[in-house]
Amino acid sequence: MMTPDYIFKIASTIVLPAWLLLMFASNWKWTSRIVVGVVVTILSITYALFALPMFSAEMFDSFGTLEGVMNLFTDPTSVLIGWIHYLAFDLMVGWFIVNDARREAINRWFLIPCLLFTFMLGPVGFLLYLLLRLVVAKKYFFDFN
Secondary structure, eight states: OOOHHHHHHHHHHHHHHHHHHHHHOTTSTTHHHHIIIIIIHHHHHHHHHHHGGGOOHHHHHHTTSHHHHHHHTSSHHHHHHHHHHHHHHHHHHHHHHHHHHHHTTOOGGGHHHHHHHHHHHHHHHHHHHHHHHHHHTSOOSOOOO
């Protein structure tokens, strides 16, 4: 049965191979396709299937206070939605790190600690990458032109 607990386990499991690809096979032509085109897409579809039926105009008011947000996460389905959100966005940040490091010619082996921290503590891993990027590439700001 597709309970929130079961979906949680599946979502938490399918991100692991994607993170391993980012860490150890970032230059493989299929890595981006699998990470974004398959795993993040599956997470996004799952998110939409669970989040959209729960969506209401009253939810907007809940985002205005910490207590309101805490109340949103009082049932397993809401926590699952939040967890899938984290999994998808942290994975996208990891994918961004790998691609930016490639553009900046940063050795991919230096990225492993950044990616591990991004997987476990999202913003801390990104901050670590920003520091690595500053030291190695001598750049802090991103230029997408």
